[in-house]
Amino acid sequence: MPTDYNGTTIWGVILVAGALTFAIRGSFIYLFGRIDEVPPLAERALKYVPPAVFAALVAPELVAPTGTIDLALGNEQLVAGIVAAIVAWYTENVLATIGVGMAVLWLLRFVV
Structure with missing residues (x-):
């Protein structure tokens, strides 16, 4: 898609x-390298980062695969x-989740 901005901009x-x-990433390394222990509030908040990032990456592909x-x-x-x-909710097993999810996707795509 052409734009009005030049290469330098x-x-x-x-x-x-x-x-x-x-x-930003370096500041966290610097900050946590200078303190002895992570505050409990920050530790609780950081537990939710991986699921939030995973959901942000996966959800758009599930609900809007064609855009x-x-x-x-x-x-x-x-x-x-x-x-x-x-x-995943019932088994808490990553391999079972991936296996069942892929099997259902393949069945829906190639068999049904």
């Missing part, structure tokens, strides 16, 4: 964004994701 934005990202929201039963990815979530 685009590279400048990329470099500034990279430097800011590096500074538009598709919540119908014809959306194989959504149905397989819901089944996988149920398996």
Whole structure:
């Protein structure tokens, strides 16, 4: 997609964004290297980071695989994701969750 920005502006934005990202990550390393123990409130909050990131990465692909929201039963990815979530809830087993989710997706895509 063509833009009105020149190459220097685009590279400048990329470099500034990279430097800011590096500074934010470095500040946590610096901060936690200087304190003896992590505050309990921060420790509780950090437990929710991996599930939140995972949900942010997976949810758009389940509800909008073609770029538009598709919540119908014809959306194989959504149905397989819901089944996988149920398996994960009951078994708490990552391999079972992946196996059942992929089996349901393949069945819906290639058999049904």
